Amino acid sequence: MVIEEIRLDRLEMPLKHPFETSFGKLMKRDFVVVSATSDGITGYGESTAFPLPFYNEESTETVLYILKELIIPQVLKMEKLEHPEDLDQIFQSVKGHRMAKAALEGAVWDLYCKRKGVSLSKALGGTKTEIDVGVSIGIEPTIEELLDRVGSCIDQGYKKIKVKIKPGFDVKPMEAIRERFGMDVPLMADANSAYTLQDVEILKQLDPLKLMMIEQPLAYDDIIDHATLQKELSTPICLDESIHSVEDARKAVEIGATKIINIKVGRVGGLAEAKKIHDYCQSMNIPVWCGGMLESGIGRAHNIAITSLSNFSIPGDTSPSDRYWDQDITDPEVEFYKPGVIKVPEGPGVGYGLNVQAFHDYVVHTDTFTRTKTV
Numbered sequence: 001m002v003i004e005e006i007r008l009d010r011l012e013m014p015l016k017h018p019f020e021t022s023f024g025k026l027m028k029r030d031f032v033v034v035s036a037t038s039d040g041i042t043g044y045g046e047s048t049a050f051p052l053p054f055y056n057e058e059s060t061e062t063v064l065y066i067l068k069e070l071i072i073p074q075v076l077k078m079e080k081l082e083h084p085e086d087l088d089q090i091f092q093s094v095k096g097h098r099m100a101k102a103a104l105e106g107a108v109w110d111l112y113c114k115r116k117g118v119s120l121s122k123a124l125g126g127t128k129t130e131i132d133v134g135v136s137i138g139i140e141p142t143i144e145e146l147l148d149r150v151g152s153c154i155d156q157g158y159k160k161i162k163v164k165i166k167p168g169f170d171v172k173p174m175e176a177i178r179e180r181f182g183m184d185v186p187l188m189a190d191a192n193s194a195y196t197l198q199d200v201e202i203l204k205q206l207d208p209l210k211l212m213m214i215e216q217p218l219a220y221d222d223i224i225d226h227a228t229l230q231k232e233l234s235t236p237i238c239l240d241e242s243i244h245s246v247e248d249a250r251k252a253v254e255i256g257a258t259k260i261i262n263i264k265v266g267r268v269g270g271l272a273e274a275k276k277i278h279d280y281c282q283s284m285n286i287p288v289w290c291g292g293m294l295e296s297g298i299g300r301a302h303n304i305a306i307t308s309l310s311n312f313s314i315p316g317d318t319s320p321s322d323r324y325w326d327q328d329i330t331d332p333e334v335e336f337y338k339p340g341v342i343k344v345p346e347g348p349g350v351g352y353g354l355n356v357q358a359f360h361d362y363v364v365h366t367d368t369f370t371r372t373k374t375v
């Protein structure tokens with residue numbers, strides 16, 4: 001196929017509730033949607049970078065810069081793009097910037113699948129027809145408010161409850177959840193890199209709570225200290241921020257830094273790399289699950305497709321649209337078809353259409369790039 005047009009729409013979507021992590025508080029989502037068109041068919045991808053580089057090094061502005069200046073001009077010159085993996089030649093010319101690459105790669109996967117008339121799930125080798133989902137709960141102002149939110153999520157049927165922690169809001173709130181809701185709730189904590197090895201005594205106090213895992217307790221770029229910490233903890237460590245590629249996954253698993261991996265399509269540079277990590281982890285008996293980045297329905301749809309692969313055996317953070325949005329930009333929105341379960345769509349591509357009206361209501365800026373005709 002030949003891609004004739006690529007569009008970058010920057011959107012601002014207000015969150016229903018502020019979302020607080022150990023690195024800060026988000027009130028709205030500011031992100032980029034990539035549209036790629038060939039023969040009148042358009043595929044969509046979503047950038048998961050935040051406006052500021054507080055989760056990883058990328059930001060909305062760096063995504064726009066890398067796509068506009070370095071990647072899109074090369075893609076619009078490609079003579080032959082038979083498969084999304086052909087983008088790799090171009091991607092190799094830019095180190096890092098994985099969220100920028102993933103946003104474009106996602107649009108090309110959707111386009112490729114729509115042209116072939118197959119679902120993205122099938123094209124990736126997915127086998128599940130439905131996926132179990134969990135919820136990620138931000139840091140709440142008080143333990144009481146956290147308990148209310150956890151209770152409501154349990155009532156809604158979420159299959160995993162993840163709670164954000166930070167120094168000063170860790171052992172007490174997690175103990176309070178266990179006391180109120182019991183030891184059977186599938187419960188985990190995510191620290192977003194807020195601790196160091198100095199904090200091992202605090203983290204050890206979580207062990208009796210039998211959490212499913214603790215996500216990224218130490219630095220965003222570390223695996224060595226995580227391996228040291230894992231030797232001290234009975235709670236399994238799950239890496240998020242530190243894993244950017246299948247090579248990172250291999251090294252982290254080999255040194256014992258992680259027993260479970262959170263795969264985020266954007267963080268690892270796209271669906272092709274996400275699948276490689278999934279396959280490697282499967283061969284090593286390491287379970288994986290799909291993380292979230294407060295995506296709109298477009299990013300959620302990609303997450304649902306990759307989660308249909310068999311080693312995504314732990315419920316991910318792909319909650320329905322109404323967890324975050326009054327009005328999402330897909331039609332239909334992402335919904336439970338029974339509590340805690342989302343159906344994997346069977347239609348071509350991501351299987352969710354665009355709600356054009358809602359989409360345009362959130363757009364704040366558009367750039368369009370077209371192929372220069374060659375004779």
Ligand SMILES: O=C(O)CCC(=O)c1ccccc1C(=O)O
Nearest residue numbers: 055136240291292293294295317
């Ligand atoms: O999209 C979701 O529901 C997951 C939310 C979440 O946990 C998160 C949100 C923003 C930044 C980082 C993370 C994370 O998983 O670490």
Ligand SMILES: [Mg+2]
Nearest residue numbers: 190215216240
């Ligand atoms: Mg995380």
